[in-house]
Amino acid sequence: MQDVFSRTQSLFDLPGGIIYLDGNSLGPLPKAVGARLSAMVADEWGEMLIRGWNEAGWMDLPMRVGDRIGRLIGAPKGSVATGDTLSIKVYQALASALEMNPGRRVILSDSGNFPTDLYMAQGLIASLGQGHELKIVEPEAVEAAIDETVAVMMLTEVDYRTGRLHDMKALTEKAKAAGIVTIWDLAHSAGAIPVDVAGAGADFAVGCTYKYLNGGPGAPAFIYVRPELADRVRPALSGWLGHEAPFAFDPDYRPGAGVERMRVGTPPVLALGALDAALDVWDGVTMEAVRARSIALTERFIAEVERRCPGLELASPRDPHRRGSQVSFRFTEGYAAMQALIAKGVIGDFRAPDIMRFGFAPLYVSMEDVVAAAVAIAEVIDGRLYERPEFRRRAKVT
Ligand SMILES: Cc1ncc(COP(=O)(O)O)c(C=O)c1O
16 A cells, blocks of 8 residues: 555655645646646647647547546546536536426535535525525534425535535435435545445535646536436536537537536636646555545544644544544634744645644655644644744735
């Protein structure tokens, strides 16, 4: 197992002196990406010009890359499309899901969901004007809130703040039994923990590729639709590339086959090329090996930090089987402490009001990194470095 990860660690370009524990926000740069992008720009865009759509296979990239992500989330071939942003994919999934349950009005979500998911639901509800209601309960109360008034259950599997992990299979089964359509946001799951969308029976799953999949800033999102449904769902964003025959230029929309109907417009070819190259790192890596290593790393991190910094309160579940691949600690001076830590070369991030968040990606984070990070955190806390004015100024992106 160690061998797999020493190989993958050598495939990343991390600046010297940095311990990177923020891959749950933006994954680092895989070495292969630069060369791929240069080649795409020079040989494909530069030389082929518009012929690249056919000759370089640009038009097939969204589905080809989707299949590579599918392997990591338990989705069968041809059931994942890539493109757009995750917010857009949430909107698409929710709009289609609501239409599948026309007699019901409740969208069930939880307070651990990422705000954009909730905002997209609020926007869609207003546009539909059919009296839908977004019901937000505490994560622990989701199961009890599943009943026959609910049209759609829309959850993020791993809580972006605390790392708390929902039981996707159990909740999906319970929801299905109550006639509810299910949507799972895998932003903090894909590439972080083993996911089995097909085995869980999820109807829709969406996610981003700039975190644990290392696709780069603004990398395209993905959407999975359960194959049995994919030919029946109506895409709300009926763009020409989701049409059955885009180049027939028919004035009337007819949805394409399967999940391809969730494509919208022209794919972000260069970004998909970067993502495709980034996914090469995963060749020969199983999610089971990643999970085992991630648990070892996070367990050690918690032990080292708690031993050294009793003032930090663990905000993540203590049971590793109930959390994803991140660990969060509460600390009232969390923002300034994180800036001080970053200045020391240990990069994590901060989520309001008081969460210091650390992501663990075995592909490039080692056990030595974990111990060194805990030592640096203790230096920040013991030395009260968070009191320095330069660390207290808030930047736009935290
Ligand atoms: C769970 C979750 N959903 C959605 C998003 C953001 O979506 P987008 O890629 O459209 O910015 C994030 C971003 O971190 C997220 O964590």
